[in-house]
Amino acid sequence: METKCISFACPICKAEYEIFLKDIPYLMLMNCPHCKKALSCFEGRVRHANEELIKDIREAKSYSDIKTILIRYDKKKKNNNNKIELIDHVISKDDIIDLKIDLNNAKTFDDVMKVIDGDAKK
Numbered sequence: 001m002e003t004k005c006i007s008f009a010c011p012i013c014k015a016e017y018e019i020f021l022k023d024i025p026y027l028m029l030m031n032c033p034h035c036k037k038a039l040s041c042f043e044g045r046v047r048h049a050n051e052e053l054i055k056d057i058r059e060a061k062s063y064s065d066i067k068t069i070l071i072r073y074d075k076k077k078k079n080n081n082n083k084i085e086l087i088d089h090v091i092s093k094d095d096i097i098d099l100k101i102d103l104n105n106a107k108t109f110d111d112v113m114k115v116i117d118g119d120a121k122k
Protein backbone atom coordinates (compact mmCIF):
# COMPACT_ATOMS: atom_id res chain seq x y z
CA MET A 1 0.00 0.00 0.00
CA GLU A 2 1.33 3.37 -0.94
CA THR A 3 1.49 5.83 1.92
CA LYS A 4 2.01 9.53 2.13
CA CYS A 5 4.17 11.05 4.77
CA ILE A 6 3.40 14.22 6.65
CA SER A 7 6.23 15.63 8.68
CA PHE A 8 5.80 18.49 11.07
CA ALA A 9 7.20 20.07 14.19
CA CYS A 10 5.18 20.94 17.26
CA PRO A 11 5.13 24.76 17.53
CA ILE A 12 5.32 24.53 21.33
CA CYS A 13 7.86 21.87 22.26
CA LYS A 14 9.52 21.68 18.80
CA ALA A 15 9.35 17.89 18.73
CA GLU A 16 9.33 16.58 15.18
CA TYR A 17 6.99 13.93 13.88
CA GLU A 18 6.26 11.97 10.77
CA ILE A 19 2.83 10.55 10.15
CA PHE A 20 2.17 8.04 7.40
CA LEU A 21 -1.28 8.04 5.88
CA LYS A 22 -2.94 6.68 2.81
CA ASP A 23 -4.14 10.13 1.86
CA ILE A 24 -3.13 13.48 3.20
CA PRO A 25 -6.13 15.03 4.90
CA TYR A 26 -6.57 18.78 4.62
CA LEU A 27 -7.21 19.05 8.33
CA MET A 28 -6.00 17.11 11.33
CA LEU A 29 -6.60 17.72 15.01
CA MET A 30 -4.33 15.90 17.40
CA ASN A 31 -2.44 16.14 20.63
CA CYS A 32 1.29 16.47 20.46
CA PRO A 33 2.60 13.09 21.67
CA HIS A 34 5.38 14.84 23.54
CA CYS A 35 3.88 17.90 25.27
CA LYS A 36 0.21 16.78 24.91
CA LYS A 37 -0.87 20.19 23.66
CA ALA A 38 -3.69 20.25 21.12
CA LEU A 39 -2.51 20.94 17.61
CA SER A 40 -4.26 21.54 14.35
CA CYS A 41 -2.64 20.83 11.04
CA PHE A 42 -4.32 22.54 8.11
CA GLU A 43 -2.82 22.61 4.63
CA GLY A 44 0.58 21.84 6.05
CA ARG A 45 0.48 24.55 8.70
CA VAL A 46 0.63 23.44 12.31
CA ARG A 47 -0.96 25.61 14.95
CA HIS A 48 -1.42 25.33 18.66
CA ALA A 49 -5.18 24.93 18.96
CA ASN A 50 -7.07 26.18 21.98
CA GLU A 51 -10.45 24.83 23.07
CA GLU A 52 -12.27 27.60 21.29
CA LEU A 53 -10.61 26.79 17.98
CA ILE A 54 -11.30 23.06 18.30
CA LYS A 55 -14.94 23.77 19.10
CA ASP A 56 -15.22 26.10 16.10
CA ILE A 57 -13.60 23.56 13.79
CA ARG A 58 -15.95 20.81 15.00
CA GLU A 59 -18.91 23.01 14.17
CA ALA A 60 -17.57 23.98 10.76
CA LYS A 61 -19.63 22.69 7.87
CA SER A 62 -17.32 23.15 4.96
CA TYR A 63 -13.74 23.57 3.90
CA SER A 64 -14.18 27.33 3.49
CA ASP A 65 -15.71 27.51 6.99
CA ILE A 66 -12.53 26.02 8.42
CA LYS A 67 -10.40 28.36 6.40
CA THR A 68 -12.34 31.38 7.69
CA ILE A 69 -12.11 30.10 11.27
CA LEU A 70 -8.34 29.70 11.03
CA ILE A 71 -7.80 33.12 9.44
CA ARG A 72 -9.85 34.64 12.25
CA TYR A 73 -7.88 32.64 14.82
CA ASP A 74 -4.54 33.79 13.41
CA LYS A 75 -5.68 37.41 13.41
CA LYS A 76 -6.86 37.19 17.01
CA LYS A 77 -3.58 35.62 18.07
CA LYS A 78 -1.62 38.32 16.31
CA ASN A 79 -3.67 41.01 18.05
CA ASN A 80 -3.01 39.40 21.43
CA ASN A 81 0.72 39.35 20.74
CA ASN A 82 0.63 43.02 19.78
CA LYS A 83 -1.13 43.90 23.01
CA ILE A 84 1.67 42.41 25.10
CA GLU A 85 4.22 44.49 23.28
CA LEU A 86 2.29 47.72 23.78
CA ILE A 87 3.97 50.25 26.03
CA ASP A 88 2.08 51.08 29.19
CA HIS A 89 1.87 54.80 28.56
CA VAL A 90 1.36 56.98 25.58
CA ILE A 91 4.38 59.02 24.56
CA SER A 92 3.17 62.59 24.31
CA LYS A 93 4.64 65.36 22.19
CA ASP A 94 5.92 66.97 25.40
CA ASP A 95 7.91 63.87 26.27
CA ILE A 96 9.65 64.01 22.93
CA ILE A 97 10.38 67.75 23.21
CA ASP A 98 11.70 67.25 26.76
CA LEU A 99 13.99 64.52 25.58
CA LYS A 100 15.21 66.68 22.69
CA ILE A 101 16.04 69.59 25.03
CA ASP A 102 17.76 67.26 27.50
CA LEU A 103 19.80 65.73 24.72
CA ASN A 104 20.76 69.19 23.48
CA ASN A 105 22.09 69.98 26.95
CA ALA A 106 24.03 66.73 27.13
CA LYS A 107 27.69 67.28 26.40
CA THR A 108 29.21 63.89 27.05
CA PHE A 109 28.23 60.29 26.50
CA ASP A 110 27.50 59.97 30.23
CA ASP A 111 25.11 62.92 30.03
CA VAL A 112 23.23 61.21 27.21
CA MET A 113 22.98 57.99 29.22
CA LYS A 114 21.64 59.97 32.20
CA VAL A 115 18.91 61.47 30.00
CA ILE A 116 17.92 58.05 28.67
CA ASP A 117 18.00 56.49 32.16
CA GLY A 118 15.96 59.32 33.61
CA ASP A 119 13.40 58.93 30.88
CA ALA A 120 13.08 55.20 31.44
CA LYS A 121 12.31 55.79 35.12
CA LYS A 122 9.48 58.27 34.42
Ligand SMILES: [Zn+2]
Pocket residue numbers: 010011012013014015032033034035036037
Ligand atom coordinates in the same frame (compact mmCIF):
# COMPACT_ATOMS: atom_id res chain seq x y z
ZN1 LIG B 1 4.64 19.42 21.55
